[in-house]
Amino acid sequence: MLSANNAQVKSAKAAVESAKLNLSYTQIRSPIAGRVDRAFITEGNLVTGGDTNEATRLTTIVSIDPIYAYFDIDETTFHKLTSLQPSTIKNSATALPPVTIRLPNEKHTQYTGTLNFIGNQIERTTGTVKVRAVIANKDGKLIPGTFIRAQLPIGEKTPSILIDDQAIASNQGQNYVLVLDKNNKAEYRPVELGAMIGGLRVINHGLTAGEKIIIKGLIRPGMEVMPNPIPMHPSLAAEATQSTTNNKHLTVNEVEEKQ
Structure with a gap:
């Protein structure tokens, strides 16, 4: 009799955990902080879940602060960069030069970040290497998809x-x-x-x-x-x-x- 009661208790606990899990599915939480786009679905509409192409998109969210800035450097600059900073070939964050970017319509406002990624191969058709910088974006003026002007110093300052x-x-x-x-x-x-x-x-x-x-x-x-x-x-x-x-x-x- 005791073993049957224990089984019933365990079954009830399992049902509670299952109910908690199902309840958690009623709330969608973003794994990142950022800016949310418009809502594609309003409350009361039927949606389809899962990882397939038929899943219903509710909205999109993009990370704003910090933000990634991607740009290309030519082969000569790549070799100068790796010769000045040997650790960059391993994509290490140690002693990487700062990156300064500007928006096309702003001549005096600039944003400073750090280079945290360098591509592992040179694109044969263009002779360039893809690099990435992490930029602090407290005011939110930089948004994904924006065209920028990037400056990457690779040598010593000279008059x-x-x-x-x-x-x-x-x-x-x-x-x-x-x-x-x-x-x-x-x-x-x-x-x-x-x-x-x-x-x-x-x-x-x-x-x-x-x-x-x-x-x-x-x-x-x-x-x-x-x-x-x-x-x-x-x-x-x-x-x-x-x-x-x-x-x-x-x-x-x-x-x-x-x-």
Whole structure:
């Protein structure tokens, strides 16, 4: 009799556990925190469960903070990265360089994250490697599917010469600028151009910090001029170029050195 009662007790406990399990199916809990899309099904509708293609989709949820940023790097950058940081080839989080990203419509707002994944092979058709960064997204401005501009530093910081791009002229394929000497005479100076940074052009060779360059004016090398100095800033330079100039009055920028 005692064994029969024990069996009934165990059967009742099993029924309770089964009821708890079935009750838990009435609530759907997301395994991640994020932003929920619209509800595809409202209360009272019949849904189909399971892992098949016929299962009813209730809604979608995406992780917002932190968020992954995927982008491609070329083969040369990949080799520089792995040579500078040997641990990156193992996808280790140790000593990986920071990643800075910007949205296309925001020039001054940037987001900083860490590189936490590097692809294990180079795509033959494009010569690129897929990488991934983890970005903190407290304000939620970054959403999945957004196009971004990513910057990945792989070398040491070096001083660079930055000038207004409109000061650069070309003669038979040779880029040059006009520099003022101590007697305010225009001097021809060939230069080697680099990338654009913050609206200014990087000069790899040809100029030194502190020199004054001519932005606008009908000037020839050797001509003595009366300069009108302005700060080296893209917006200020643009305003200055709208003023009237001639071969005796011109706009001048002082070369800026950026660390």
